[in-house]
Amino acid sequence: MKTLIIIFSVILMTSYTHASQIEVCNTCPISTLKEAIAQAKDFDTVFVKKGTYKEYDILVNKPLTIIGENYPVIDGELKGEVITITSDNVTIDGLFIINVGTSYTEDYAAIRVKKSKHFVIQNVVLEKLFFGIYLEKSSYGKVYHNKIIGDAVEEYNSGNGIQLWYSNHIEIEHNYVEHVRDGIYLEFSDDCIIKNNISAENLRYGLHFMFSNDDIYQDNTFENNGAGVAVMFSKKIKMLNNTFKENWGTASYGMLLKEINDAEIIGNTFEENTIGINIEGSNRMVYKNNNFINNGWAIKVRGACYTNLFIENNFLYNSFDISYNSKVNDNVFDRNYWSNYTGYDLDKDGVGDVPYRPVKLFSYIVNRTPETIILLRSLFIDIIDFSEKVSPVFTPDNLLDNNPLIKKVQW
C-alpha cells in the first residue's frame, strides 16, 4: 500500500512538473534561450517572447517544447550552428532564425537534430542560412510548415534547405524552400513522406535523393531550380501528383532519374522544362497518368533502361516527345495521348488505328550533333522525319505506341 502511494505521488509530481512553463524575454529574469534550457526540466515548455536573441550553439539536450510567440528572432551572428537537438521528444515551434555561420569544414545548420526520435520542427522561418534543417541519424520526426529562404549564390559555399542523413520515417510537409543549394536533400533515408512542399529557385536541385528507399513524395511543386529534381540510386520510391516546372538550361531536368528501380511515377505534371524526365539505368518503373506539357524533351532515355511501362500519359506540344540514344528498346508505351499523333480512328473506339512512333529521326540527329537543334520545325526536317516514320532505320523500330489515344487522358 505504501509503495503504491509513493508511486502515485511520484506520478502526480512528474505530471505536475510536466506542465511547468518557462518564459524567455529580453526583460524577463531569464533572458536567453540557453539559460532557459539549462533551468528547464524534462518535458517543460519554453515560451520565447518576441524580441531578438543573439545566441548560437544552443544545445537542447532534454525533451522540451520550445515555442516562439510572434516569431522571436534568434540571431546566430554568423558564428556557428544555432540550435542542436540531441534529445528525443523535442518540439521547436515558431522561431525566426537568421545568420547561421558558414564553414567549409563543418556543416553548420540553423536547426540540427542528432540521433533523436519523435521530434517536431514546425512554423520555423529561416533566413541567411548555411544549412537549414539538418536531420542526422534521427527518426520518426516531423518537419512541418517551415519557410526557408536562403541567399545562395555559389554551389560550393552554400548548404541545403532540409537535409536528411540516415534518418528514417520522417514526414516533411508544407514547407517552402527557396534560394539554397538543394531544397530538400535525402541521403540514406528510408520510409519518408515528402508532401505538399514548394521548392523553388534553388541553385542545384529542388529535391535530391541519394540511396534512399521506400520514400513517397507527393503534391510537391518544384519550380525554376538550377537542375530540377534528381533521384538517384534508390528503390521503390513513389512519386505522386507533383509538379515540375520551368527548369531551363543545358543540364536542367524536370526530373533526373539515375539507377532507380521499381518506382512509381503517377499523376505528375512536367511543364516547360528543357528535359521533362531524364532516365538512365532505371528499370521496372511505372509511368502513369502524367502530363508532359511544352517541354523541350518530354522524356530522354539515355540507356540501360529496361521493362519500364509508360501508360496513359498525356504528351502535349513537346518539341520532342521521346529521345533514345540506341536502337534497342525494351520499354512499353501504351495508351498514351500524343498531341503530335496524325492518325485516325475509323472504328471510333477512342484508340487510333495507326500506331504512333514517338521517336523522331531528328531527335536522333540532335543527340549526335546538338547544334542541329537550330533546324527544329524546318520543312526539310519534317520531310526526313516523315520518311523515317514510314520505314525506321535509325530509331528503334519496335518503339511504338500501338494504341495511341484520340482524346486526352482524364483521371
Add this chain to the structure above:
Amino acid sequence: MLKILKYSFFDLMRSRWSYVYFAFYLLLGIVLLFLNNDLSKAVITLMNVIIVLVPLIGTIFGVMYYYNSKEFTELLLAQPLKRSSIFLGQYLGVALSLSMSLILGLGIPFVFYGLFKSTAIWDFSLLLITGTFLTLIFTALAFNIALSNENKIKGFGYAILLWLFLAIIYDGIFLMTLILFEDYPLDKLSLVGTMLNPIDLSRTLILLKLDISALLGYTGAVFKQFFGTNFGLIVSFIMLTVWVILPVLRIVFKSMKKDF
C-alpha cells in the same frame, strides 16, 4: 511613287487573286481553330504554313505581276517619271496588298476566337510580323528575278527554284554541313547559316517564342546568349530588315540601268 503605289494597290485589290489569297487564309484560320480548339497549337501549325507558303506565294505573285503589267510599265516609262518610283511603287503595291490579305485573312478568325483575351497574342503578332517580312522579302526577290529575265518561262523557273532552294534544299545542305563538321565548334556557324536564309531566320524567330525550352538544351555560350536573352530577337529583326533592304536596293539599281 505614292500614286503608282496606289494604282498598283487598287489594281491588285480588284484582282481575283487577292481575294483568293485572302479567302485561303481566312479558311485556313477558321479550319485550324475549329479543329484545334487551342490557340497556341494553332499558332504552331500556322507557323509551319506561313514559313513555307508565304514565300512561295510572294515569289510567284511578284513575278506574275511584273510580267503581266509589263505593258503598263512601259507606258509609264514613257512619262516623265523617275524609274525608281515606278518600280518601287509597283513593288510596294504588290507586297502591301499581299501582306494585307495575310493579316486580315488570319487576323479576323483569330480575333473572333478571342485572341485579345488569350496569352497567345504575342506569339500570334510575331507570326504576322514575320509573315509580313517574308512577303516583303520574297516579293522583292521576285521583282529582281523578273527584272533580270526577259523570258517569262525562265523567270518563273528561277522564282520556283529560289523558293525551293531557300525553303528546303538550303536546310538540307545546312544539316549535312553541321553533321560533317560535328567535331568542330559549330554554334557560330549554325547561327550565321540561319541568318543567311530569311526563311530559317523567321523560323528561328518563332522558335524563340515556342520552343525556347528545347533550344536551351544545347551547351554553347553563343547559343545561350542568342536564345536566352532579347539579343536573338533584336538581331533577327535587324537581319530581316537587311534582307528587305538589299533586294529593294537592287531593284532600284537594276531598273536605272535596264533597257526597255
